[in-house]
Structures are given as structure tokens and as C-alpha cells.
Amino acid sequence: MTLLALAVCGRGAVPPDEPVLHADDEGLLRGRAAFETMRVYAGRPFRLDDHLARLAASAERIGLASPDASGLREAAAAALAEAGAGDAVLRLLWTAGRAGGAPVGLALVSSIDVDWDALRERGVRAVSLLGVAGEAPWLLGGVKSTSYAVNMAAEVEAKRRGGDDAIFVDANGVVLEGPVTNVWWRRGDTLYTPSLELGILAGITRATVAEAAAELGHDVVEGAFALAELAAADEAFTSSSVREILPVVELDGAPVGDGRPGRTAHELQAALRRAAAA
């Protein structure tokens, strides 16, 4: 992702090449920063309010002062105005700031450098990996902090094993989530997705998909499901704001369903795009 435009809360737009963070910002030194990433469609961020609400929840969980929502909204608008009206990624960052200092809010608009549509056509080869179930609150399950090295390492491990992405399971083999996605599968007309009670991230796109699926006549069942249920599904897919709906065509080397992108993934991708255009 290439940074197209940048704005700092209280300062407005600044050149992307200008260093804006201090070396002792605790967001960097200790991962004490919350963030949100969302798709921008033709210059408009999708579900900004929902993302701001989740940012506030993440900040609380890691002991940060409450984010300045109006300041972040202004920063987002300033960065989006700089970047122009294209499709892009908007990232909001709320860091602890320097020791004893004030938090810092940033809005970054970046280009989408990966051709997710091509992967949507082909389908994702997923690899299951042991993940961290977030039931103990201090393990920060469901919190979008910048302590993201494990998520990144899991993506690297999935690629090392010949896959495209990882799906985390807990020590009992219960499906959790992907490093940056929520996970779904369909059997007949019923969609299944792991319950938020497992300590996974409450995806904004997950919520959008659940609404759209209900409108399309699917039952949506949330719970704690074994990986074998996902493996035996008619089709599977992931949801995320930036990647949108990506069909999962392979799990740990075996085809999911008929090994091709499924019709429900296709339907829901179209529904997501309609919601974004509304």
C-alpha cells in the first residue's frame, strides 16, 4: 500500500513524506495504538461511524484515552480530499503518544496495491493455524491494536505452506478467524460463522454480510464450530473491509465444496458493493 495522503488530528493534511511520529511514541515502542482500516469507494469511506465506534472500544481495552472522534473525522475528510475521489484504503490510527504526552490521531489514505478481484476470481487457498483464543481479556482478542506481528507472521506461514491466507483455530480445533478477516461457510441454505464470544474481531464487514445474507434468505448461525465443519462445507469465504468477500476454495490442501468460488460468496460480494454504493 502506498500512502497517498495523510492528516493529523488538529493539524489537517500534511505531506505523506513528512515524519509525524516521535521515536518514543508508545504506539511504536509498546504497540499501544488502536487502528481501523476501511475501504474507500469513489472517495467515500464505508461505514466510518461503525469503525469509529470500534476504534473507541479498542482504545478502551488497551487503556488509551478515548479517541477524538470529531478530530479523526476531520482528519479523514482532509486526507480523503487530498487523495481525490478514487477507490482506496482509509486507515485511522489512535496512538498513546509520548510517555506523559497526549494521544495522536492520524488518518492515512493509501492505494490498494493488491488485485483482490483476481483472487476473488481464483479463490483463496487457506491454511489452518493454531491461533490465540481471546477469552482472557488481557489477551486482547477482538481488539484492533497495532500489535499485529502475530497476524503478519501467520500470513507468512500460510504462504510458506503454499497457501494464500491463514485461518486460526484454537487448541481444541474450533474455528476462530483469519489474521485480517472473518470466516464464513455455507451448508445448504445456512451460513455459519464463528461467534464473537470466542474473542474474535467484530468485523464491520461481518455485520454487513450478516444483514445482507438474511435479506437474501439465508439463515445465519453463529457458534463454536470444529474445523471439520468448515472443511465439509458446500462453500466458504472470508470477509474484510479491504478485501471484501473472498471465496475459500481450498483448506489445508483439500478442496472446499467443488473447489471453485461459490455462488453465495458471489451474491454477497455484489450485495456488499450495492451497500457501498447506496
Add this chain to the structure above:
Amino acid sequence: MTLLALAVCGRGAVPPDEPVLHADDEGLLRGRAAFETMRVYAGRPFRLDDHLARLAASAERIGLASPDASGLREAAAAALAEAGAGDAVLRLLWTAGRAGGAPVGLALVSSIDVDWDALRERGVRAVSLLGVAGEAPWLLGGVKSTSYAVNMAAEVEAKRRGGDDAIFVDANGVVLEGPVTNVWWRRGDTLYTPSLELGILAGITRATVAEAAAELGHDVVEGAFALAELAAADEAFTSSSVREILPVVELDGAPVGDGRPGRTAHELQAALRRAAAA
């Protein structure tokens, strides 16, 4: 910790108030940065070479380019020269840098703002918390990355429960490590500490303590031990570069040994200081 002096690899000393990091540094955005923290005694960092070696190992585990050891050494010297000859904390940071850009190396010298000697006198009240065993490589056990939010959240949780610090145990109740320390206990003349095979951090001070303990005539046994063994010890303590040796006088509300700082912790603290002055 207050930042006293700062140097950037390739630039030398820069004013601590100067922002030096870009908003899209992946060290911040995704926790893709490795770091080392070490005590500075009278202007001299303790075991800098060992810390540089561990930094290289951490960087490799999170997929960063190999740290520029000589550049970091020069940056450390420049920052230490700026800060003067006192006791302090030196932090080395090696971040991924901007997407597609080069890594950034920083040396930060900060003041020690906590009176660790007072806590050494009184002893630490520890709280056991479920932690993440790092046996799966992508879970990054033993890696010092800036993805530190869980460690920070565990310290907050320990304080919320009336303690001073946390001790992580795995799901089977095996003692792992503290959020920023290694853990030790003594029964008779034998010292026990969790094995590195558990995926815990290979503390530089842990290694120093093991050497000093052997010289003082203690047997040192590493392994996988239940929390009950720590609870039943004659004394317990933690080791870390910045906090040095801190006696643990209480575990989950019950006294450890006679509930006072132990003699071996005291001996080893003195030995550590002698090693630092040598």
C-alpha cells in the same frame, strides 16, 4: 520513561522532540519492529553485543531485513554521548520502515523513572495470568517485537487485581515468564526457571543470572514446572535488564516463602551489579 537522547542510524544524534517516523512505518501500522531494552550503568550499556544478537534473531522471526549492527552501535554511542554518563535505559529499535522502503534503526536513551530499588526492598506481589505459549513459530514466542499490547494489558490486569506484576502460565498451568521478565525460584540450594523450549524470551539478564548462580554454588534447573512449585518455593524472583532482580514475595495473594525478599535474590542482584561494573 523520559526520552533524554535520540539517534537515527545513518543520521547520528537528533533532538528527542523531532518526529523521525513516518505515519506509514510498518513498525507502527502492523507491529513489524524488533527492539531491545537494556540498562545503562554510568553511561555504559550492559551486554550490548548480546542484545544486538537477539535483535537480529527477532528481526529474522518477523521477516525484517537484518539489522545494521554497526549503524545501531554508532547510533547507541551517539545517543549515549548526548545523554551523559548517568544510569539510564537504552532502547534499540529496528522497524520495517515504510511500505517498499528501507528499515529504520533508532537508539533511544531514556531516564529510569520508576524506583525499582524501592520495589526490590519491598518485594513484588505477583499475579498469575493465562499467557500465550509460543510453541507455534508464528505465535512469536521469544521474539521481542513491538507488538507488546498483550504484555502491557497483562501488567494492567495484574495491578487491577492488587498486584505489581504478572506471571504468565500456559493453559496447563505451566509457568512461562512475566510480561517483561524471566521468572526464577529457589528450593534449598537449587534454582528453577522455565526452559526456553517453552517459547519464552531468552533473557540476556536470565543468562547472566544463570552464570552468577552457578558461581555462587547453586544448581540451576530449567524445565516445565507447574505454578504450584513456584508457589511452594523458599523464595522467588524475576530478572530483567531494566528492573534487574526483583524478589517476588507474594503469588496470587499468598506469601512465597516467608513473604519477604529472599537471600538469593539479594546475592544475585549484587552479582549482577558487579558484572555491570566489571
